[in-house]
Amino acid sequence: MSALLDSFVAAFDALPMREAAGLGESRGAALEAALRDGLPHARAEAWKYTPLRALERRAFAPAAAGPVAFDAALLEAVPRPRLVFVNGRYDAAHSDLSGLPDGVSLRPLSQVLAEGDAREANFLARRYDRAEEVFARLNAALAAEGVVLRAEPGARSQAPIHLVFVGAAGAAHDQAWHLRHLIDLREEASLCVVEHQPGSGAHGHLANAVMHVHLGPRAVLRHARLQDESDGASLFARTDAVLAREAEYRRLDLELGAGLSRHELNVALHGEGARLHANGVLLAAGKRHLDTRLGIDHAGRGSACELVWRGLGAGRAKAAFHGGILIREGADGVVAALSNKNLLLGAGAEIDTQPVLEIHADEVQAAHGATVGQLDPTAMFYLRSRGIPAEQARALMTAAFCRETLAVFEHDTLREALGARLDAALARLEAA
Numbered sequence: 373m374s375a376l377l378d379s380f381v382a383a384f385d386a387l388p389m390r391e392a393a394g395l396g397e398s399r400g401a402a403l404e405a406a407l408r409d410g411l412p413h414a415r416a417e418a419w420k421y422t423p424l425r426a427l428e429r430r431a432f433a434p435a436a437a438g439p440v441a442f443d444a445a446l447l448e449a450v451p452r453p454r455l456v457f458v459n460g461r462y463d464a465a466h467s468d469l470s471g472l473p474d475g476v477s478l479r480p481l482s483q484v485l486a487e488g489d490a491r492e493a494n495f496l497a498r499r500y501d502r503a504e505e506v507f508a509r510l511n512a513a514l515a516a517e518g519v520v521l522r523a524e525p526g527a528r529s530q531a532p533i534h535l536v537f538v539g540a541a542g543a544a545h546d547q548a549w550h551l552r553h554l555i556d557l558r559e560e561a562s563l564c565v566v567e568h569q570p571g572s573g574a575h576g577h578l579a580n581a582v583m584h585v586h587l588g589p590r591a592v593l594r595h596a597r598l599q600d601e602s603d604g605a606s607l608f609a610r611t612d613a614v615l616a617r618e619a620e621y622r623r624l625d626l627e628l629g630a631g632l633s634r635h636e637l638n639v640a641l642h643g644e645g646a647r648l649h650a651n652g653v654l655l656a657a658g659k660r661h662l663d664t665r666l667g668i669d670h671a672g673r674g675s676a677c678e679l680v681w682r683g684l685g686a687g688r689a690k691a692a693f694h695g696g697i698l699i700r701e702g703a704d705g706v707v708a709a710l711s712n713k714n715l716l717l718g719a720g721a722e723i724d725t726q727p728v729l730e731i732h733a734d735e736v737q738a739a740h741g742a743t744v745g746q747l748d749p750t751a752m753f754y755l756r757s758r759g760i761p762a763e764q765a766r767a768l769m770t771a772a773f774c775r776e777t778l779a780v781f782e783h784d785t786l787r788e789a790l791g792a793r794l795d796a797a798l799a800r801l802e803a804a
Contacts, residue, residue, distance in 0.1 A: 374428035377407060381550070383434045384513055391492035392485040394491040402500070402512035409503035415743045418504040420636055421692035421724050422663040427606060432578050435460040436780050442540035442572035442666040449789075450568060453533035455480065457579065460549020462519055466536075475527030476563065481518035481552060492520070495584050507608040511582045515552035518581070522554075523561035525588070532564040532596075534787060537581075539605050541573030553583040557591040557619075562595040564786065571629060572600030578606040585613035587621060589643065590710035594781060595623045598793055601630040603658065610636040617643030617672070624780050624790065627662050628797040641668070641675035651777035653794065654714075656689035656721065657801050661714055665694040666710075670733075674705040682774050683714035685721030695740065701732040715773060717801075718744075742795035745774035771798055 373381075382405050390396055411428050412419040440458045444466070447456065452468040455478055462480040472478055484492050496515065500508040519535055537551070557563060569579075579601075587593055601607060607630045615621055627633055639648050654662045668677050683691045695710045714723040727740040774794060781787045 373407065374411060375431045376397040376428045377411065379431035379433070379457065379548070380510055380514065386434060386583070387514060387516060389485050389516055393488050393496070394490045395493065395496055398499070398508050399513045399579070404511045406506050406509040407501070409506065411506055412504050418665070421690070423660065427632070430546065432546050434783060435547045436739045437461070438462070438495065439465070440540050441542055442538050444568045446538060446572060447536065450534050450536055453478065453676070454536055454714040455519055456536045456538070457517065457551070459540055460631060461552060461580065461645070462517060463798055466727045471531070472533070473527055473529035475524035475561075476529065477520075477522045478533065479520050482516060484535045485516065488554055496552055506579050507788070508582055508610055511550045511552060511580050514550040515582070517549070518552040521565070523557045524564055525558040526560050528562040530549045530564060530783065532566045532624070533657075534566050534568060537579070539571045539577050539601050540581060541571070541575040541602070544563045546576045546578065548578040548580065550658050551579070551581040553581065554586075555583065556586045556595065557593055559588040560590045561588065561594040563597070564783070566786070567597040567600055569597070569599040569607070571600065571605060574604055575602050575603065576604040576606070578607060580595065580608045581610070583609075583611045586623070587613070587619035588617045590619060592617070592620045593622070594783070594786075595621070596611050596781070596790055597623070598623045598628070599626065599630065599633060600628045600793070601700065602719065603629070603631050604658070605630045606632040608634050611638065613639045615641050615643055615646035615648065618645040619643060620647045621650070622780050623650040624777060625664070626794055627654045627664065627791065628793070630660065632661045635690045636667070638667040639669065639677070640717065641670065641677065642671050644672045644674055646672050646675045649780050650677070651780040652682075653679040653777055654693065655775050655797055655801065656684065656691035656723070657686045657717065658689055660689040662690070662713040666696060668697045668708070670699045670703045670706045670708065670757040673703055675703065676707040677709070680709040680777055680780075681712045682777055683712070683725070684770060684774065684801070685714065685716060685723045686717040688720040689741065691724070692727070693724070695742070696728040696773055697730070697734050697738065699731045699736055699738060703733045704735045706733065706736040706738065708738040712742040714744045715746065715770065715774070716744060717770070771795060774798065
């Protein structure tokens with residue numbers, strides 16, 4: 373067994389509240405399955421572009437209890453209501469739930485587990501049957517913290533609810549934490565959620581998060597995820613969303629940091645007329661490795677998805693993108709579109725893209741496209757001929773290339789705030 377899995381076994385043995393909410397048996401089964409199948413190797417198709425050889429030789433200690441010092445300036449631009457976690461542990465001192473909309477409940481998972489209500493924690497008992505789902509299995513075994521956000525029927529708010537997950541330096545050894553989240557919107561509820569994943573100082577910690585999103589009939593969720601972790605961090609994230617009739621899920625993922633980051637976005641459009649608009653940016657610079665996998669499952673008639681993803685590769689970084697769309701038998705009237713365009717800004721960078729479209733229904737509109745190239749020399753010449761220096765011209769073109777994804781949100785304030793963070797990351801890229 374690898375050093376990585378050995379360290380997770382030790383963490384399981386020391387896990388507090390392991391039996392809470394009647395989850396002891398399902399946790400043990402999840403760990404047993406992960407150990408039985410082990411870590412996926414490069415021959416596994418789902419992990420073809422993200423080898424784990426270096427990671428499996430590392431051991432991680434559970435995140436230490438008690439307050440952790442971090443740069444509080446990271447929170448200055450994050451308004452309330454907000455829930456803050458530092459190195460995988462709830463930070464009540466920096467959290468502020470004032471202004472939470474009526475009909476909306478936001479709690480840390482540790483509080484739910486402490487109360488022991490099996491119905492409130494039943495999403496933790498989900499099974500993962502495929503060997504490639506090793507980090508989801510480990511999460512099912514080890515997660516004892518996270519976010520539980522519920523909105524009652526008709527609850528509405530335009531102001532964002534902020535979820536902050538800080539990775540902080542200062543520990544003498546590498547730490548790992550496993551977070552499990554639930555966002556549950558009932559019929560006709562409408563919320564905006566912003567996830568922040570900033571790094572505070574240089575560290576080599578590992579974070580493993582799984583989020584469940586349940587949208588009831590005609591519910592609307594606007595969801596932004598801003599990942600800007602430290603260069604040495606390793607992140608594994610998975611989002612599983614299920615949309616009921618006429619539900620709408622609008623989402624933006626900005627992958628701007630971490631040394632190794634893998635995110636799986638799985639969306640099942642079960643209800644008739646359900647809609648998904650999911651955009652993202654992969655900014656791979658230095659020696660960074662970013663891997664994003666989309667799995668969009670159309671089962672409902674008349675459902676629709678629009679996916680716009682942009683990638684930048686610089687330095688010796690690697691980015692991988694898999695965009696899978698499945699249209700099931702009987703899902704007539706589906707409209708599905710995927711666009712994945714990528715720019716190579718350096719000779720040492722690598723970008724791999726794999727669009728997949730599988731159709732088993734009639735009367736559908738479906739298209740996908742993927743490109744990997746360099747900045748348009750004609751456009752560069754045009755800008756240079758207008759007196760714009762080469763560095764500034766390149767920055768303008770890369771910014772315009774990435775900012776297209778921000779159109780997923782109509783909310784001007786949110787779009788501008790996310791655009792500012794994207795611009796700051798692009799400026800770091802140009803300065804490197």
